[in-house]
Amino acid sequence: MEKQESVWSMANLRKSKSGLPVNVWLDEGQTYKNAGHGYRLKFQTNRQNQWTNNELATMTISDTPRVIGEHGLSARVIKELEDFVVRNKNLLMQLADMKIDFFQFVERMR
8 A cells, every 4th residue: 555645745836837727746855755656746636826735636757647536627637737747757757856956847847
């Protein structure tokens, strides 16, 4: 069984900065290793501007991202998240492995 990870050990990337339709949380300190799973990010399951930590789902970081958990978002929103993950996969993994910091990620993300 996987260990539960906390969003408090992840960096919040607001939708106003990312251009995504939802806020996301990015692993910036090997949370994935401590939780016993692969690379992942968390995303808000609502489209509110302010961040919330009680309405989240997970997406794997890979060439073929998949959603883990309930979300209720449209297929278009999920596709935007998947495209973001694919475009930034290497940067997201470097961030999670502490090879770059959050600010470097934001500067380089596409």
